[in-house]
Amino acid sequence: MIKRMFAIIILVVIMFAFWLAYLEIGELKNEYAKNYYLDKGFEETGSKNLVTAIYLDYRLFDSIFEAGILLLAVTGIMFMSKNDERR
Amino acid sequence: MRISLILVCISRLLYPFILLFGFYIILNGDKSPGGGFQGGVILATAFFITYFIDPKKIINLKLLVKIEKYLFALILIVACISYFTNGEFFTNFIPVDSPIENKRIFLILLNFFIGLKVTTGLIAVFSAFIEEGR
Incomplete structure (x- = not known):
């Protein structure tokens, strides 16, 4: 309760x-960020794909931890599959 | 589990093409839709197909996790090189005023490492489930 x-x-x-x-x-x-990326994204990063421009240049710090989350999930799954209670 | 011979044949036929498509998605991630994460998942599915070809295959899970750890460290190092060339962490390590064609080197390099890391991670998860089911 x-x-x-x-x-x-x-x-x-x-x-x-x-x-x-x-x-x-x-x-x-507001649309400041959107207009900024559309205007200068190609010149500043050299990427035609704006998604890549954002996740590999402007927000690289975030995508590193996105890759780290995958590493953490994999290690967690390995730990659980090895220390199973039934065995 | 008994697997049909037709499925095995088609899997053998499709395996190199899926590998090629995955690498295409990864290496062209900066000028067409796609990128490291998506291409890595496609490469991982190409690996899952080999379980149809040989269901009794055994994979060294510890080695996979070790490779993934080193690749993550490599991504961190590549991202930190920009501190010595540009004076800032976590951006392109090629100077801002250089031609646009040179900046693609960084994007392709990091996309490639991220793709390999996602591939090894997903292969490890899937193989752990397969080992559980045996």
């Missing part, structure tokens, strides 16, 4: 945060 109440409280807080973000969506919307 306490667990369920806790889950409901967390859900209400998250919904409230989303609602607050939804109210500000008109003020936050």
